[in-house]
Amino acid sequence: MIGMGAVVTRSVPDFHLAIGHPARSIGIVCRCGEPTARFDLAPEAFTASVICRACGLAYDVRAGRVTEVTPPAPVAA
Numbered sequence: 001m002i003g004m005g006a007v008v009t010r011s012v013p014d015f016h017l018a019i020g021h022p023a024r025s026i027g028i029v030c031r032c033g034e035p036t037a038r039f040d041l042a043p044e045a046f047t048a049s050v051i052c053r054a055c056g057l058a059y060d061v062r063a064g065r066v067t068e069v070t071p072p073a074p075v076a077a
């Protein structure tokens with residue numbers, strides 16, 4: 001997710017929230033749009049398991065790389 005007015009100069013990893021000029025990652029956003037974690041230090045230093053308060057989806061974060069633990073079920077065609 002990119003903040004309003006942000007100037008993105010390089011790739012933003014999946015589920016990261018990037019703001020500023022130039023844009024930098026400040027946290028993690030759930031698939032539903034709810035911010036779920038904020039980086040205290042550099043994103044590369046962030047490792048945690050986070051659960052969205054709004055929808056309950058779980059994410060595993062290792063050194064800033066976000067993986068969905070409980071991805072939503074695929075929609076039947």
Ligand SMILES: [Zn+2]
Nearest residue numbers: 030032052055
């Ligand atoms: Zn959510």
